[in-house]
Amino acid sequence: MGRSPCCDKVGLKKGPWTPEEDQKLLAYIDEHGHGSWRALPGKAGLQRCGKSCRLRWTNYLRPDIKRGKFTLQEEQTIIQLHALLGNRWSAIATHLPKRTDNEIKNYWNTHLKKRLAKMGIDPITHKPKNDTLLSSDGQTKNAANLSHMAQWESARLEAEARLVRESKLRSHHLTTQGYTPAASSSGSPLPQPATRSLDVLKVWNGGWSKPTEANAASLGTGNINGGDLESPTSTLTFSENNAQPLMNSAIGESSIPVTDFVGSTSGSSESRNIVKDEGEHDWKDGHVSSSHLPDQNNSTSFTSSLHEMTISMEGAWNNPDQSLRTHNSVHVHVGNTMEEGFTSLLLGDSSDRNLSADSGKDSDNSTGSGSDDYEDNKNYWNSILNLVNSSPSNSPMF
């Protein structure tokens, strides 16, 4: 575009801020608020461009910034949200109060990305780097992983759609924030449209799920983000009556959670409706498919686009002979160990990891395959989906 830079004025200082400059900026904002960033430097007596002032304030001087090491909970949240949203740091930051998008971005690039890579997970796609999951029962394991992949793909697609929708809605509610940087990275809850009461991803899970008592019990609260994380995302716990197992059954198969890919035909059309329409109504107008979830209004049936899922999975898993297209409906049984697995995955880097210590297997995961990798991947996807499940309806994310 050739737009001139904002700092093209000769004499404007660049580089690290001095304590004196910080003091000037703080004092001015304290007294007047930031107002127009472009006008601020002159009024505050700073030889900086407005953009530089804004960044300094947003990323460093703001009083509600938490500095220091990231907690395990925060790491989990970052990884999970990154799996869903990619490099949308500001969106991720809204779920990490007191952390800035810049800080999260740096932490991802310097820590988490490497850690995932060591775990054998592609930090970009969050998919296993190897697809050598087949073993004696490889088909089952592959199918189970496919189910995780499929759910994640669907969740991601819906999150994308909703993100677009919310961004439009949000713009109407952000005009009066005192500290505008908070809108993206302070973590202060954004004003939510009154109609944003339906978390499509929860609906999605609820629509094709039927929790069992065993699952609910094994899940406990299902709150993987508990602890010290203050994010609105993290504070949600499943009620006892409404505990939704992550992988649960659309057709109810005793205590073993089942993921059910049902009805590729109807699924496609419904999903298209949902994605194309940014209004709230479509999220609520799905047909009733479950009477098992009393707390979920309308018990919307959310059947994701199998077409999209299939494309995605075929791209990710080069095993077309065992793809989901074999039948119209694929039932795969998966486990139910989310928090434990993910926490283990995250505890230290791969050199610290000891997931397979009990079994005495090679702990080097970068080339590993077989059951440990299978369990790791399963837990990984479980954890991501669990975050989706636990996201509040007023999350700015979904």
Add this chain to the structure above:
DNA sequence: AAAAGGATCAACCGCCTTGAC
């Protein structure tokens, strides 16, 4: 003790979006 290499993170750059006119 010093040099080299790696890790970290604050800050910048350029593009995009939004809103006002």
Add this chain to the structure above:
DNA sequence: GGTCAAGGCGGTTGATCCTTT
């Protein structure tokens, strides 16, 4: 509808710190 200013965002850079040799 077009233009422009301003803010926001993500990618990248470079200075500094830390660790290793």
